[in-house]
Each structure stands twice: as structure tokens, then as C-alpha cells.
Amino acid sequence: xxxxxxxxxxxxxxxxxxxxxxxxxxxxxxxxxxxxxxxxxxxxxxxxxxxxxxxxxxxxxxxxxxxxxxxxxxxxxxxxxxxxxxxxxxxxxxxxxxxxxxxxxxxxxxxxxxxxxxxxxxxxxxxxxxxxxxxxxxxxxxxxx
Amino acid sequence: xxxxxxxxxxxxxxxxxxxxxxxxxxxxxxxxxxxxxxxxxxxxxxxxxxxxxxxxxxxxxxxxxxxxxxxxxxxxxxxxxxxxxxxxxxxxxxxxxxxxxxxxxxxxxxxxxxxxxxxxxxxxxxxxxxxxxxxxxxxxxxxxx
DNA sequence: TATATAAATGATAATATTTTTCATTTAGAA
DNA sequence: TTCTAAATGAAAAATATTATCATTTATATA
Ligand SMILES: [Zn+2]
Ligand SMILES: [Zn+2]
Ligand SMILES: [Zn+2]
Ligand SMILES: [Zn+2]
Numbered sequence: 100x101x102x103x104x105x106x107x108x109x110x111x112x113x114x115x116x117x118x119x120x121x122x123x124x125x126x127x128x129x130x131x132x133x134x135x136x137x138x139x140x141x142x143x144x145x146x147x148x149x150x151x152x153x154x155x156x157x158x159x160x161x162x163x164x165x166x167x168x169x170x171x172x173x174x175x176x177x178x179x180x181x182x183x184x185x186x187x188x189x190x191x192x193x194x195x196x197x198x199x200x201x202x203x204x205x206x207x208x209x210x211x212x213x214x215x216x217x218x219x220x221x222x223x224x225x226x227x228x229x230x231x232x233x234x235x236x237x238x239x240x241x242x243x244x
Numbered sequence: 245x246x247x248x249x250x251x252x253x254x255x256x257x258x259x260x261x262x263x264x265x266x267x268x269x270x271x272x273x274x275x276x277x278x279x280x281x282x283x284x285x286x287x288x289x290x291x292x293x294x295x296x297x298x299x300x301x302x303x304x305x306x307x308x309x310x311x312x313x314x315x316x317x318x319x320x321x322x323x324x325x326x327x328x329x330x331x332x333x334x335x336x337x338x339x340x341x342x343x344x345x346x347x348x349x350x351x352x353x354x355x356x357x358x359x360x361x362x363x364x365x366x367x368x369x370x371x372x373x374x375x376x377x378x379x380x381x382x383x384x385x386x387x388x389x
Numbered sequence: 390t391a392t393a394t395a396a397a398t399g400a401t402a403a404t405a406t407t408t409t410t411c412a413t414t415t416a417g418a419a
Numbered sequence: 420t421t422c423t424a425a426a427t428g429a430a431a432a433a434t435a436t437t438a439t440c441a442t443t444t445a446t447a448t449a
Contacts, residue, residue: 103331117416117425134345135328139406153428158407161327170327173347175340175378179322180435182306182315183280186248194368195320200279202318203366210377213353217377221348223339225379232355232362233320234370262396262445284435298399303436325406 104130107169116163121145121152125160135173175229194232198239249275252314261308266290266297270305280318320374339377343384 100108107126111118124145129136136144142157164170183193186204194203214225235243245253252271253263261267269290274281281289287302309315328338331349339348359370380388 103329107329115425119416119426121427129327129329132329133347135326135340135347136345137326137406141327151428154406155408155429156427159426165327168333169330171330171338172323173326173328173338173340173376174319174324174374175338175376176342176345177324177326178317179319179324181280181282181318181322182274182286182310183318184248184252184274184277185314185316188313193316193318193320194362194366194370195280195318196368197321197371200281200321202278202280203368205362205365208358214377217339217350218379220350221339222382222385223341223348223377223379224385225339225377226342227378229319229374229376229378231318231320231374232359232368232370233372233374234363234368237367240367240369260396264397264445266398282435296399299435300400300437301398304397 101130107164110167110169111163114167121149121156122160124149124152125157126164129164129170192230192232194234196236196239197233198235198242201236201238203236246275252309255312255314256308259312266294266301267305269294269297270302271309274309274315337375337377339379341381341384342378343380343387346381346383348381 104126107130108118108123111122111126116122125141128141128144132144138154138157138161141161142152142154145152145157161170165172181200183202187206189206190208191204191206192208194205195201208228208230210228210230214228217223218225249271252275253268256263256267256271270286273286273289277289283299283302283306286306287297287299290297290302306315310317326345328347332351334351335353336349336351337353339350340346353373353375355373355375359373362368363370
């Protein structure tokens, strides 16, 4: 068993979750791919070796792994289905209030240095980036007191 | 009519889309809120003043506005439903191949200066950030030739 | 202004995704 | 080995999104 796999398994155990063969397989699959996977893509892979598994089990296992912060969510390419007027038409990003959903735009991200470093280190041809800051707007800060 | 609203309307016209009362209302609503909205939240608002509107019209209008790049998508708080093992448990981000979904992790984002600037400028209390780079991995670059 | 026409709408159905419910099975403690 | 709470999977329900199609309408043009 890979070291990282053992770590995930141990974390599950430590939090009192049982280690079922289904969960083992989900973990094995997640550990052994470099790609991000949707619940359904994951289901299809696990299903190959364990045809009896239910899609719900995938959802439930992902839920636990997310709660224990053992997996990350990827946004690029997908859609969270929430939209906003593009106020400055130029390149900009958002500062978002997690409480009320208010959005403030900002320009001047300057990630070019980081981008160049990553390009060199990984060989990726970088085309775009996604940057958001999450916090509380002034109004929601006051309400929280 | 607000200046920005007129700009959106003009852009629609310029691309040959008809200006229906339904579209006007969707645009008005998007223009007049600082919050990001889901299709359904938008539907509920427009529905108040135009009870006959269909949810499909909201979807279709958003689709057009997105294609013309007149709206932005927001990810914070939502879920794109794609997951990945958290390989370094420390704070890190992702470099994602838009072609094959391969993900490379990187650390050292250093956004603290930008974060501080935004905090001062907007009064937000910033708690988190979302950062992803999107591009083509080496393998997919070769395939593209 | 009246007319023609392609585009847009909304009702409905279809598809896709995610969550609930519940009877049965099972991992792990004792 | 036995017991019990947790986990599973089938099925249904709830949500979200997209497709189909008859009807309506915005706009170009006569
Ligand atoms: Zn940027
Ligand atoms: Zn997202
Ligand atoms: Zn790739
Ligand atoms: Zn960071």
C-alpha cells in the first residue's frame, strides 16, 4: 500500500469511520490518479473492479474525505452555476462575501512571476487563471458581532 | 437606463440577438445587483415582476451573456463537483490541464500583499482564497501539434 | 404602417445529478 | 464468536439542466 494511501486510511480510522472494501477501493482510485474526477467518473472506475458498488457510496465517501480535508475540489472547467455582471470588461477578479454573496471586483492580480515559475517547473503551457478572495463584507462583519 | 445596462443591450443587438422584454428584465436584474446569482435565484427575482417568464429563458439568456462575456462566473461557496487527493496537506494550489484533467500541485502562492491591499481598500475581512492555473500539460501540448 | 420571417418564448418532457429513505449487511469492539 | 452501530445498495425523491415543439413576437423591409 502506498504511503499516502495508508495516511488516508489512518485518518478515516482515527475519526471513527469503518474501513469497508468499498471505501478502500474509492481511496485507492483517488490516490492512484493524477486527474481530478467527478463522482460519476470515480464510480465508473471503481465499478470496473467492484461492479456491485452503488453510486451513493461514492458520494458518501467523497463527503467524508472532503470533511476530513483529505481531498481538494477543482473548479477549472466546471461550473458552480452562479453569475455576476462583468463590470470592468478588462481582466479582473472577485472578492466575495461568504455570508451575503456580495462581490467586489478588483484588478491588478499580477501573477505573471508565479506563472512563469510554474511554467518552467512543470512544462505546462499556462493559458488562464482563476483567482477569488473569500471573506466577510463590512455589513456582514457588523452583523456577526 | 443605467449606462452599463445600455452597454449590455447594445452588445446583444450588435450580435444579432433580439431584445425581448424578458431579456431586458434579466439584464436589468443582473445589472442592479452586487451579488452573484444562480439561474434559479435570478428566476425568482424576475418572476416577481414578470410572473409568466419561464426558467428556460433565464438559462438561455445567461448562456448568451456568458458567450458574449458580459457576465462572470463565481465559484466561491459553490461546487464544481470534481475532486482530487490532497497530496501535500499544507496550503497549496493547482495547475490544471484543460485537455486531460491532469493536476499538478504547487505551494508558495504568496498573495498576502494583494490580500492586505484589498482588505484596506474594501473593508472586507478576508479568510480564504481560491487560485488555479489552467493550461496544457506537456503530453497534451505534443498531441495538439 | 402593414407584412413577412426568423428568432425567441414557455409548456412539457427528457436527462442528469444529488439526496433521502429504509431494509439488509457488515466492520470492528467486546 | 457475538453484538451493535455504522455502512451499504436499491429505490424513490428532489434538484438542476437541457431538448422538443407549437405558438408568439421583434425587427427588417416593402
Ligand atoms: Zn488575474
Ligand atoms: Zn466551481
Ligand atoms: Zn494534459
Ligand atoms: Zn494560496
